[in-house]
Amino acid sequence: MRRRIDRPEGRAQYAQRFATVEPVVGNLRANKRLDRFTLRGRTKVDTQWKLYCLVHNIEKLAHAGYAA
Structure with missing residues (x-):
């Protein structure tokens, strides 16, 4: 996984994850306990x-x- 992320394509793809919906889902699951x-x-x-x-x-x- 580290080799995948360290490549330029992997960094760009991983950066998109933080800018979209993942923080919202993480907040709902962890802080709001919507499991x-x-x-x-x-x-x-x-x-x-x-x-x-x-x-x-x-x-x-x-x-x-x-x-x-």
């Missing part, structure tokens, strides 16, 4: 996922100073 969905069914799970994402985005705005 499993508590509801059943696609529409209910989709609603629960959107609710967690909404909370994540509101917290980002609050930390950026938009909560004043």
Whole structure:
């Protein structure tokens, strides 16, 4: 893995991971404890996922100073 990342292509690919969705998923899993969905069914799970994402985005705005 280290050889793959040390190449220019590997560095570019790995850098894209941090700029996209991985920090959000990590935050939801670690800090919000969203390891499993508590509801059943696609529409209910989709609603629960959107609710967690909404909370994540509101917290980002609050930390950026938009909560004043």
